[in-house]
Amino acid sequence: MDKEDLGMTELMIFAILYGILALIVCVRLYKGPSSVDRAVASDCVDSLTTVSLALFAVFSGRSIYLDISMTLAVLGFLGTVMISRYLEGKL
Amino acid sequence: MMDAVNISMAVRIIIDILLLIGFYFALAGVVGLLRMPDSYCRMQSSTNVATLGMLGALIAALVYSAVTGATGMAIKLGCLCVFNIITNPIASHAICKAAYKLGIRPKDKMVCDDYGEDQTDD
Numbered sequence: 436m437d438k439e440d441l442g443m444t445e446l447m448i449f450a451i452l453y454g455i456l457a458l459i460v461c462v463r464l465y466k467g468p469s470s471v472d473r474a475v476a477s478d479c480v481d482s483l484t485t486v487s488l489a490l491f492a493v494f495s496g497r498s499i500y501l502d503i504s505m506t507l508a509v510l511g512f513l514g515t516v517m518i519s520r521y522l523e524g525k526l
Numbered sequence: 527m528m529d530a531v532n533i534s535m536a537v538r539i540i541i542d543i544l545l546l547i548g549f550y551f552a553l554a555g556v557v558g559l560l561r562m563p564d565s566y567c568r569m570q571s572s573t574n575v576a577t578l579g580m581l582g583a584l585i586a587a588l589v590y591s592a593v594t595g596a597t598g599m600a601i602k603l604g605c606l607c608v609f610n611i612i613t614n615p616i617a618s619h620a621i622c623k624a625a626y627k628l629g630i631r632p633k634d635k636m637v638c639d640d641y642g643e644d645q646t647d648d
Contacts, residue, residue: 472565
């Protein structure tokens, strides 16, 4: 039983919980009154998915998921800045 | 292989506490994002997710990967933390300015509106 207990199961549990939080934020993404609310909610989904992928990468020991997570963080930041520039009317 | 995976109990407790702190802040931010009455209040609550909700879990993953000997993953996670700290104020400032330019105002009357006064000057 000790040999089974060595893995860090709670990393996977928290990765799933962060994924569930990202799904809950999609409610605000669906019914945001203005487009700014939708941009904020999509940024939030990006952050939560980044954390979930990083935790899964550390749990499974595969580095490819960490690369995907870093790319997702960069693209989420760029997307938020571009959307806000567009809403400002300067693009 | 078993020695590589085996970590001590104190480190495991530290990782669990960091994960719990991160998840608590992420949950508070998500609840605020769903329940706040105003657009600016929702922005302020989503910052809660983006700062400590991310950093708690990322630092926990960094500690775990540094203890188990995966140095490459630890360096990548550190880069992710630093990138997150640098880019979050920029994104928040840009989206808040966009909301003001778009004509969204708070529900009650604003107490202090320095940016609007600067706009009417020129």
